Amino acid sequence: MGKTIAEKILSEHAKADLKAGDIAICDVDFCFGQDGTSSIIIDSFRKLGAAKVFDKSAFCMVIDHSAPSPNIGVSEIHKKMRTFAKEFGVGMYDIGCGVCHQLVPQKGHVTCGDLVLGADSHTCTYGAINVFSTGVGSTDLAITLASGKNWFKVPETISVTLNGKLPKGVYSKDIILEIIRDIGANGATYKSVEFRGDAISAISVDSRLTISNMAVEMGAKVGLMEADEKTLKWVKQNCGREPKPVKSDTNARYVSAKTYDVSKLSPKVAKPHAVDNVEDASKLSSINIDQAFLGTCTNGRLEDLEVASKILKGKSIKTGMKFVVAPASKEIFLEAVKKGFIDVFVKSGCMVVAPGCGPCVGTHNGVLADGEVAISTANRNFKGRMGNPNSFIYLASPATVAASALTGRITDPREFSKRL
Amino acid sequence: MAKPIKHFARRLKVQDNVNTDYVISGRYKFKIQDPKELAKHIFEDIDPDFAARIQSGDILIAGENFGCGSSREQAPQALKSSGFYAVIAKSYARIFYRNAFNIGLLLLECDTDFIDDGDEVEIDMEKGKVRNVGKGLVLNTKPIPGLMKKFLEDGGVVGHLKKYGGFKLE
Numbered sequence: 001m002g003k004t005i006a007e008k009i010l011s012e013h014a015k016a017d018l019k020a021g022d023i024a025i026c027d028v029d030f031c032f033g034q035d036g037t038s039s040i041i042i043d044s045f046r047k048l049g050a051a052k053v054f055d056k057s058a059f060c061m062v063i064d065h066s067a068p069s070p071n072i073g074v075s076e077i078h079k080k081m082r083t084f085a086k087e088f089g090v091g092m093y094d095i096g097c098g099v100c101h102q103l104v105p106q107k108g109h110v111t112c113g114d115l116v117l118g119a120d121s122h123t124c125t126y127g128a129i130n131v132f133s134t135g136v137g138s139t140d141l142a143i144t145l146a147s148g149k150n151w152f153k154v155p156e157t158i159s160v161t162l163n164g165k166l167p168k169g170v171y172s173k174d175i176i177l178e179i180i181r182d183i184g185a186n187g188a189t190y191k192s193v194e195f196r197g198d199a200i201s202a203i204s205v206d207s208r209l210t211i212s213n214m215a216v217e218m219g220a221k222v223g224l225m226e227a228d229e230k231t232l233k234w235v236k237q238n239c240g241r242e243p244k245p246v247k248s249d250t251n252a253r254y255v256s257a258k259t260y261d262v263s264k265l266s267p268k269v270a271k272p273h274a275v276d277n278v279e280d281a282s283k284l285s286s287i288n289i290d291q292a293f294l295g296t297c298t299n300g301r302l303e304d305l306e307v308a309s310k311i312l313k314g315k316s317i318k319t320g321m322k323f324v325v326a327p328a329s330k331e332i333f334l335e336a337v338k339k340g341f342i343d344v345f346v347k348s349g350c351m352v353v354a355p356g357c358g359p360c361v362g363t364h365n366g367v368l369a370d371g372e373v374a375i376s377t378a379n380r381n382f383k384g385r386m387g388n389p390n391s392f393i394y395l396a397s398p399a400t401v402a403a404s405a406l407t408g409r410i411t412d413p414r415e416f417s418k419r420l
Numbered sequence: 421m422a423k424p425i426k427h428f429a430r431r432l433k434v435q436d437n438v439n440t441d442y443v444i445s446g447r448y449k450f451k452i453q454d455p456k457e458l459a460k461h462i463f464e465d466i467d468p469d470f471a472a473r474i475q476s477g478d479i480l481i482a483g484e485n486f487g488c489g490s491s492r493e494q495a496p497q498a499l500k501s502s503g504f505y506a507v508i509a510k511s512y513a514r515i516f517y518r519n520a521f522n523i524g525l526l527l528l529e530c531d532t533d534f535i536d537d538g539d540e541v542e543i544d545m546e547k548g549k550v551r552n553v554g555k556g557l558v559l560n561t562k563p564i565p566g567l568m569k570k571f572l573e574d575g576g577v578v579g580h581l582k583k584y585g586g587f588k589l590e
Contacts, residue, residue, distance in 0.1 A: 023567065024589075025587055036492060040493050047578045048578055048582070065450065073451025121515060123491075136515060137492070137493035137515060139522045139576075143581065219514070361450075362446050383442070384442075385446070387446070387447055389445075389464070
């Protein structure tokens with residue numbers, strides 16, 4: 001019997017012949033924490049009594065969830081992280097650097113074939129560049145920080161094939177929202193998902209990262225893709241280590257297989273308060289919006305900013321509307337300045353804030369009032385996610401979010417077809 | 421081994437897909453580091469009166485995919501600090517599952533449809549059974565993996581690693 005990508009990468013890192021269901025100890029190539037999880041990582045690491053970290057270059061911390069700090073409690077956590085980084089000589093991306101899931105691949109910490117743990121549930125993002133990466137809690141991360149290892153259960157795999165050409169105005173965010181609608185919030189729990197097909201080949205690495213990022217929203221442990229020319233070019237530009245691409249065998253065993261024709265898709269929106277509660281944007285045009293948010297580990301990359309800026313260029317957002325933009329990293333921010341996207345955002349009435357993910361997790365930079373409605377490019381719309389349990393969050397692509405900001409209601413971006 | 425222990429059920433109004441944001445909101449977990457303080461705010465966004473009703477030794481009753489979403493370890497920590505002896509749900513999300521056993525919080529899996537709020541519940545770890553005393557029902561639980569059982573015995577994964585110097589796989 002052949003092997004899936006997950007079985008191969010975990011076998012390689014356990015130096016054993018593993019199949020789905022096996023439990024093994026694996027060597028981890030890279031691990032990290034963010035400011036919501038690092039405080040407990042530090043506490044657990046000290047409880048373990050480790051004298052040093054297993055490899056200084058294989059760990060970093062990122063301050064992104066509340067950056068810069070909005071209150072004293074958070075400031076104390078940030079200080080604790082900085083002190084630990086200095087004491088153990090480990091890497092630290094401080095406020096303003098960006099979102100962990102952008103920085104980890106962009107700064108070259110990971111490459112094809114790696115096994116990566118992050119103390120953040122959206123660590124599954126780098127599956128798009130052929131990395132077995134998954135989220136864990138803080139104590140699990142501390143164990144890996146001390147030993148370079150952890151225990152893994154080898155997941156079963158669901159195969160998802162994406163065929164066809166994406167229509168104008170439809171993006172990878174719409175693809176993954178449709179898949180989550182179909183599979184459900186619980187449909188891939190503890191499983192690996194392998195995404196393949198000509199629709200994946202056709203899209204950019206940035207667009208692929210959006211798809212893998214949301215694999216966890218259907219419960220998946222990881223959302224993997226094979227490496228192609230685009231992937232290899234991307235990782236070689238960023239990471240100095242030699243990529244070791246891993247493909248699944250043609251006779252690999254899948255627990256189920258799904259096929260989607262993306263040429264039939266239309267722009268999608270996830271309605272409150274569940275990510276699998278998905279509807280066509282065109283059917284929600286009666287929903288009025290108070291706030292828009294463009295950014296996050298799902299959709300804060302350069303091409304996302306470009307799509308939104310094309311729609312907004314020369315126009316003003318609806319009077320009374322608030323629009324927060326947070327580039328996913330400092331480098332993306334600078335590039336967006338150079339290309340004129342930031343100029344467009346500011347002139348159209350958007351507030352561009354520091355790279356980070358605060359608005360998505362409701363810590364600062366745009367907490368909603370009671371009864372307010374937001375449309376966001378993030379990955380979660382749970383009740384209270386943006387800081388107020390009495391508000392409502394709709395999730396959509398950057399194009400749908402930008403179009404909605406212009407009209408003040410949920411808007412299919414194809415209403416601005418000349419700008420797509 | 422210890423005799424079966426008596427506990428009372430605290431059933432959530434929302435049963436399926438209760439995420440870790442609902443267990444403890446980001447509003448609190450970013451600024452409060454004391455689990456006992458966090459425990460005062462559990463389930464606030466979906467059931468504001470819930471935290472005040474918990475007695476030490478209670479068992480939390482939930483449905484499918486409990487603990488989905490964020491990787492925050494503050495979620496099982498806050499549950500444990502609020503006095504819950506265990507969680508019984510139909511199924512769990514994977515990161516929450518690991519986090520709970522890592523900190524020594526018992527999770528059991530079985531059909532929870534027949535456990536109402538306030539029901540007296542007995543847990544027999546050896547036989548893998550949950551008994552609803554008032555209703556006279558005995559429910560079979562899904563076996564707990566050996567490694568997770570060892571984490572519980574050792575007071576969590578940190579205690580386990582200190583005891584064995586590594587993971588004690590079967």
